[in-house]
Amino acid sequence: MKKLLFSSLFFLIISNGFAQNFNSKRLDSLFQLLDKNNKYMGSIAVSENGKIIYSNAIGYDDIATSKKSDAQTKYRIGSISKMFTASLIFKAIEEKKLNLNQTIDKYFPTVKNSNKITISNLLNHRSGIYNFTSDKNYAEWQTQYQSKEKMIERISSGEIVFEPDTKGEYSNSNYVLLTFIIEAVYKKSYSEILNQKIIKHLQLKNTYYGGKINLDTKECNSYTFSGEWKKSTETDLSIPQGAGALVSNPTDLTIFIKNLFAGKIISLENVTLMKTIKDKYGMGMFEYPYFERKSYGHSGGIDGFRSLLSYFEKEKLAVALTSNGLNYDLNNIVLCALSSYFNKPFEMPNFEKVTLKTEILDQYLGTYASLEIPLKITITKKEASLMAQATGQSAFPLEANSTTVFKFDQAGVVLEFKASEKQMTLNQGGKEFLFTKE
Structure with missing residues (x-):
């Protein structure tokens, strides 16, 4: 859920390309380099019109037991979860259980400005609600179970960052509250609603609300690199809720986003609302410019996990990356994938080290x-x-x-x-x- 240092997503200009000319050898070469130099552990899937045209996985589910990762490995996807949550909110709107302009005081009377903050404000980060992951004491409780009541208390105790709808600023608190609203209107757990409305509908075999990491079910631990891979802490997923608690893999993510943009989850009218950008934020989406082109999606980060999901509507091209160990810029892997599809130049990284006096x-x-x-x-x-x-x-x-x-x-x-x-x-x-x- 936390952003990488200097994080940005910058794409090169692209031209028309065709899947039959996809340069898989280029991506294979990059993955071999990353694997050899301890730069990346994770998986990628590239799909065109719902068909996987490239996939790969390197690294380990668990380094201690040398359990290698493969295309079936499942990762915590962090804030990509927000795309699923936003979709469920629009599903509730289509079923006349919510509307975008209603305020949230009915659900959260203790949240400051709740009588002015709308569902819409939560979706596109215009609520002004304090981001609980910015709490200076967050690291002290992020691995411990937090009840719904405790999370609402923590969010309510934060100071107002700005008045509702006056600007946009990213806050995980928004999507935790959206999770609780979904549960309130359906009178079921978020996990049950997710399964019913999206997972079973799309037959996603590797996507669900996560719990304690279970290596026996092809989940993986996450790692950070400091001379060697070191196992990361494990956030208790009662905390991020629909803001960052989902588990998935790249293949499932490409299926999800392709169907979302095909109007198979919510109406295309509401997909348009999701991708409408105001002060950098859509409703559960970001816009990633390609100069004259645009893609839409979301990035994710929780503990040592990093992920990215992006979709190009004209080409019906989906790119999904998940990682449980990153010592390289994820954006460069995306660039390599896109250059392989659109037949553009890509310079392979040089990992040779120089020792200086x-x-x-x-x-x-x-x-x-x-x-x-x-x-x-x-x-x-x-x-x-x-x-x-x-x-x-x-x-x-x-x-x-x-x-x-x-x-x-x-x-x-x-x-x-x-x-x-x-x-x-x-x-x-x-x-x-x-x-x-x-």
């Missing part, structure tokens, strides 16, 4: 500021490596690619130094920013 590293130490973005980056040294820390972010390690170029592959960050001019260039997502040492 400490006096070379010393000349880059300091704090850098940019006139282009309101962000400062402080460069420090830890043992024989550089560390970078952006304003308000945690420090992250840099790998030397040459004497002047350093990378943080997990977020697709490249820093290039010019010590003589006291300058540093940040490259990420195809964009470049100049920084000067203070």
Whole structure:
């Protein structure tokens, strides 16, 4: 549910392509490189008009027992769950159980501004409700069961971020509350409603509301990389609810989004509402521009899991990635998949490491500021490596690619130094920013 450092989704311009020319060897080569260099554990599926044209899986469900992952492995998908929840809300609207403009005070009288906040405001993150995952004490209770009453109490106790419908700002609290509204109108658990309205209808065999991770049912643990893969904490899924508690795999996700955009879950009129963007947010969707083209979908992150689901309406192309260990920019894997479909250039990553003498590293130490973005980056040294820390972010390690170029592959960050001019260039997502040492 938390975003990656410097997270962004940036796509190259594309032209017409055809599935029969899909460059599977290119993606195979990338996955081999990622696997060999401990950069990614996870799975991908690419479908065109509902037919899988590429799939792959690398890594382990469980490193301790060397249990390898395959196409059947199931992952926690984090905030992609919001697309399912938004679909269920629109299903309830179509069944005359809700309407977009009704306020939520009937359900949550203790939530501040509940008499002004509408269902619509929750869906497109315009409620102003405090995001509970931003709680400074969140890490102390994220692995413990939380009752519905306790979650409402935690959300209600947060301060108002802004007045309803005056702006958009992402908040997981919105979709936890939407979950409870769905349960209230159907008088069933979210899991039961999800199964009835979406999972059974689409025959999704690997999608459900998650619980404790169970390796025996082809679920997987998640990991972070710090010299080696280390098992991540496991969020108790009573907390994220319909904001991030679902389990699935890429094949199921492509089936879901293809049917959503075909009007097989909710009406096409309501799909249009879902994809209508206001201040960066749709109703359970983001818009990902391809210059003259657009795709729609959602990303996800919970513990060490990362995921992405995106759909191109004209081509009926769906791309789904799930990961239980990421030490590389997920966006670059998407770019490789898209370049393989649309026959565009793609440069394979170079993971060769360079060891530098400490006096070379010393000349880059300091704090850098940019006139282009309101962000400062402080460069420090830890043992024989550089560390970078952006304003308000945690420090992250840099790998030397040459004497002047350093990378943080997990977020697709490249820093290039010019010590003589006291300058540093940040490259990420195809964009470049100049920084000067203070």
